[in-house]
Amino acid sequence: MSLGVAVAALTRASLLTTMRYRASFVGEAVMAVAWAAWTAAPLFVVFDQAPTLAGWTAEEALAVIGFFIIAQGALEALVDPNLRAVVEQVRQGTFDFVLLKPLDAQLYVSLHRTEPIKLVHCLVGLAIVAHSARAIDAGAVELASAALLMLAGLTLLHSLWTVVVSSAFFFVKVDNLSWLIRAGLDAGRWPVSLYRGVVRFVLTFVLPIGLVTTYPALALRGELKPSTGLGALVISVLFGMLARVAWIRSLRRYSSASS
Amino acid sequence: MFRAFPTLLRIGLAEAVAYRAELVIWVLTATAPLISMFIWDRVAEEGPLGGWGQGEMARYFLLTLIVRHITSSWVVWELNENIRTGGLSPMLLRPMHPLVFFVAQNLAAMPLRAVILAPLIAGVMWWRPELMWTPEPWTVALGLLSAALAWVIAFTVQVIFGSLAFFSQQSLGLFNVWFGLWSLGSGYLFPLELAPDWLRQGLLWLPFRATLATPVELLAGLVDGPSALRLVLAQLVWVGVFLGIAALTWSRGVRRHEAVGA
Amino acid sequence: MIQVNALSKVYPVPKRGEGLWGSLRSIFSREVEEVRAVADLSFSIQAGERVGFLGPNGAGKTTTLKMLSGLLVPTSGDRVVAGFDPSKRDPAFLRRITLVMGQKQQLLWDLPPIETFALNRALFGLEEAEAKRTQEELIELLELGPLLTRPVRNLSLGERMKCELAAALLHRPDVLFLDEPTIGLDVRAQVAVRRFIAEWNERSGATVLLTSHYMADIAALCPRVIVIAGGALRYDGPLKDLAERYGGGRKVIVRTRDEAPEQLGPFVREDGALVARLPSAEVTAAVDFALRQVAVADLSIEEPPLEDVLSKLFAERT
Numbered sequence: 001m002s003l004g005v006a007v008a009a010l011t012r013a014s015l016l017t018t019m020r021y022r023a024s025f026v027g028e029a030v031m032a033v034a035w036a037a038w039t040a041a042p043l044f045v046v047f048d049q050a051p052t053l054a055g056w057t058a059e060e061a062l063a064v065i066g067f068f069i070i071a072q073g074a075l076e077a078l079v080d081p082n083l084r085a086v087v088e089q090v091r092q093g094t095f096d097f098v099l100l101k102p103l104d105a106q107l108y109v110s111l112h113r114t115e116p117i118k119l120v121h122c123l124v125g126l127a128i129v130a131h132s133a134r135a136i137d138a139g140a141v142e143l144a145s146a147a148l149l150m151l152a153g154l155t156l157l158h159s160l161w162t163v164v165v166s167s168a169f170f171f172v173k174v175d176n177l178s179w180l181i182r183a184g185l186d187a188g189r190w191p192v193s194l195y196r197g198v199v200r201f202v203l204t205f206v207l208p209i210g211l212v213t214t215y216p217a218l219a220l221r222g223e224l225k226p227s228t229g230l231g232a233l234v235i236s237v238l239f240g241m242l243a244r245v246a247w248i249r250s251l252r253r254y255s256s257a258s259s
Numbered sequence: 260m261f262r263a264f265p266t267l268l269r270i271g272l273a274e275a276v277a278y279r280a281e282l283v284i285w286v287l288t289a290t291a292p293l294i295s296m297f298i299w300d301r302v303a304e305e306g307p308l309g310g311w312g313q314g315e316m317a318r319y320f321l322l323t324l325i326v327r328h329i330t331s332s333w334v335v336w337e338l339n340e341n342i343r344t345g346g347l348s349p350m351l352l353r354p355m356h357p358l359v360f361f362v363a364q365n366l367a368a369m370p371l372r373a374v375i376l377a378p379l380i381a382g383v384m385w386w387r388p389e390l391m392w393t394p395e396p397w398t399v400a401l402g403l404l405s406a407a408l409a410w411v412i413a414f415t416v417q418v419i420f421g422s423l424a425f426f427s428q429q430s431l432g433l434f435n436v437w438f439g440l441w442s443l444g445s446g447y448l449f450p451l452e453l454a455p456d457w458l459r460q461g462l463l464w465l466p467f468r469a470t471l472a473t474p475v476e477l478l479a480g481l482v483d484g485p486s487a488l489r490l491v492l493a494q495l496v497w498v499g500v501f502l503g504i505a506a507l508t509w510s511r512g513v514r515r516h517e518a519v520g521a
Numbered sequence: 522m523i524q525v526n527a528l529s530k531v532y533p534v535p536k537r538g539e540g541l542w543g544s545l546r547s548i549f550s551r552e553v554e555e556v557r558a559v560a561d562l563s564f565s566i567q568a569g570e571r572v573g574f575l576g577p578n579g580a581g582k583t584t585t586l587k588m589l590s591g592l593l594v595p596t597s598g599d600r601v602v603a604g605f606d607p608s609k610r611d612p613a614f615l616r617r618i619t620l621v622m623g624q625k626q627q628l629l630w631d632l633p634p635i636e637t638f639a640l641n642r643a644l645f646g647l648e649e650a651e652a653k654r655t656q657e658e659l660i661e662l663l664e665l666g667p668l669l670t671r672p673v674r675n676l677s678l679g680e681r682m683k684c685e686l687a688a689a690l691l692h693r694p695d696v697l698f699l700d701e702p703t704i705g706l707d708v709r710a711q712v713a714v715r716r717f718i719a720e721w722n723e724r725s726g727a728t729v730l731l732t733s734h735y736m737a738d739i740a741a742l743c744p745r746v747i748v749i750a751g752g753a754l755r756y757d758g759p760l761k762d763l764a765e766r767y768g769g770g771r772k773v774i775v776r777t778r779d780e781a782p783e784q785l786g787p788f789v790r791e792d793g794a795l796v797a798r799l800p801s802a803e804v805t806a807a808v809d810f811a812l813r814q815v816a817v818a819d820l821s822i823e824e825p826p827l828e829d830v831l832s833k834l835f836a837e838r839t
Contacts, residue, residue: 002646009643017631038439042295045449045458050302096592097627100620101644102612108644176284183288190294194301255594255608 006103010111018115028117032124039189040065056191059135063217066128068189071212073121074154078114079161083178085113087168106247138220146219149232153212156236159243166250188213271367286375295448296320308453314389319450321383322475326406328372330413332365335434338421394480401487402478408494413470415501425512446472469494522728523566528598530559530584558584560752571722571729573743577835581752582732586698590620603695616645619694623704626685628673634684635669645692652691659687663717679710699731703738715741736827750835767830770800772823773807778816786810
């Protein structure tokens with residue numbers, strides 16, 4: 001049907017665009033492995049000093065790193081390039097052309113600029129999670145629920161990003177905001193239960209990177225209470241709705257105030 | 260050349276004030292030591308490690324944050340940008356070395372960086388008051404000297420990678436590799452004292468710790484006299500080495516620039 | 522095809538105080554100033570018409586085009602375009618209109634134009650065979666053949682504009698909003714774009730509403746013009762009557778072989794020639810008079826330059 005055709009055409013165009021700039025799959029893969037090693041190194045130093053930390057072993061915390069790398073890969077492949085493109089379009093006024101296409105604008109801006117080669121990072125992250133799952137000896141149920149929570153976490157990230165893009169219609173310098181959020185998300189490489197008080201609250205509910213990295217790892221360990229898991233799913237659905245509302249409101253503002 | 264320096268500082272400060280929003284964002288994005296602080300605080304909670312309790316952890320990472328912001332600069336990006344776009348050419352025509360300009364720009368932004376950092380510092384001190392310590396005067400003196408040397412090394416390294424842009428499109432990529440190794444080897448993400456033995460021994464021979472861990476450990480009073488002197492001497496050696504490399508890459512690069520143009 | 526009734530647009534613009542103190546104060550108390558971009562504008566355009574939309578910078582032309590294409594919500598008044606309320610941006614509506622902006626481009630910068638065409642065909646859900654046919658037609662009319670496989674960033678401004686037009690017309694819209702499509706182009710490219718717009722209008726029967734600062738565009742393309750200034754309608758009617766009404770009429774210039782006669786009729790002496798400024802109805806009589814009374818060496822009739830007419834019209838404040 002025509003929606004599928006439109007999505008395929010958008011994906012094709014952004015593939016062609018990014019292919020002009022970077023081509024080396026091997027180079028990207030090497031970078032991805034080095035990046036993963038760099039991300040995991042502090043963890044090994046910590047667990048060299050303490051065999052378990054707040055109930056987490058090194059292998060289990062490694063799963064958090066794995067999910068973190070998957071999330072970052074998804075951000076860099078699918079989310080960040082789109083964000084930069086929209087900010088640029090709003091700045092130059094060419095966003096008007098997006099609105100004049102007979103396709104949902106939120107769908108359009110989520111797809112129109114992607115860098116699929118960065119998905120290599122997700123593969124490396126998956127490998128780390130797989131290693132960790134074997135060490136933990138996770139069963140089928142655990143794997144399935146971890147996968148479900150990971151998907152929920154990724155949609156959550158996408159919603160968060162949509163909110164950021166929506167703010168591009170109010171403030172111009174959103175790319176700076178996205179750097180700040182990226183720095184905040186960096187805290188997600190550690191299990192969120194290692195943090196205390198305000199920081200933990202923020203990482204669970206405000207900038208919910210904990211939901212993206214820690215909860216799937218908890219599910220993998222089989223320690224996620226069904227109610228908590230359900231709560232995480234509810235939160236990601238809520239964020240999705242929030243993002244939709246923010247998007248529609250900012251579009252309305254765009255079409256009443258821009259010149 | 261040095262008569263112009265106060266003017267350069269004044270302009271640099273005005274510039275930093277004009278870009279204050281960007282500066283705030285930039286300071287806030289370089290707060291990785293705070294994350295490490297929370298994690299290591301948790302580790303120390305289950306029992307002090309080799310004399311490091313929660314107070315020492317907080318002290319170490321607070322100083323890491325401060326020294327990191329004292330010693331960081333943007334020269335590598337500035338040089339890269341100016342070399343690529345040809346903006347360096349007019350700078351070469353001024354009767355002043357372009358690097359003097361960048362030094363002034365860097366120093367001039369320090370007061371503003373301090374202002375932005377102050378609430379974070381206050382927050383950490385309120386959160387973990389145990390971090391307070393009474394340092395010996397000689398450690399403070401040596402620590403400040405060491406911080407100044409760390410600034411020189413960090414700045415020079417950026418000049419080296421920045422002037423690689425004379426020769427290669429990939430200079431920023433190379434700098435990112437350096438930054439990755441640096442953050443693991445300098446004590447930025449974890450205290451070197453608590454790293455595995457083989458790593459700590461190896462890092463003694465590498466330049467990374469001279470730009471961060473050395474002044475931090477001195478200021479925190481975590482090092483005894485003889486090793487303090489040894490560490491500062493090592494810094495002096497690195498200052499010499501990097502200044503030499505920078506002089507070489509810069510002069511070669513400028514000659515190439517003059518020959519090829521930008 | 523286009524019905525506009527009492528359309529108004531008011532922008533709230535936050536008032537900023539001067540200096541540091543002023544900008545601090547404006548964080549807390551937001552004084553808002555209202556800027557009226559379009560005021561009580563009404564007109565209607567029939568299917569197939571080519572209408573020039575004129576006005577000085579900041580007159581509200583672009584604002585009006587954006588309201589008509591659904592990008593901007595009007596403060597009051599209503600408009601119907603192709604039977605739709607544009608504000609809803611109904612996909613069925615978007616398939617019937619197009620907007621081309623000379624200052625902004627929709628072509629994918631790093632890819633050849635052919636890729637933007639492919640993307641638009643998919644986005645508009647066009648039937649492949651028919652869309653291909655339209656595409657071929659546009660490529661031929663605009664002579665795009667050699668440009669199709671070169672990345673857009675390597676094209677000249679004029680080449681890019683021609684590709685923009687093709688990309689915007691693939692879905693064969695019934696209404697074309699063209700906002701300064703010739704801006705910045707050299708004379709040859711301007712002529713090419715102009716010719717194409719006229720040709721396409723005739724072939725497809727689409728309605729064209731065009732703004733431009735180049736009067737040659739308007740003179741060549743638009744039998745009818747709508748002039749606005751300060752957001753309000755100043756003139757709506759045939760282009761030729763515009764010159765009549767605001768240009769001080771046509772200019773008849775007569776050079777004589779010998780001394781001018783005593784009887785000058787409608788003429789006055791100006792720089793050694795006889796000159797008369799007249800409404801067009803009286804021009805024949807004046808020429809008649811000159812031929813009978815004077816030994817004519819040379820006789821010419823000049824239209825007032827459109828630029829002069831317009832600057833007179835813009836200057837006139839109501």
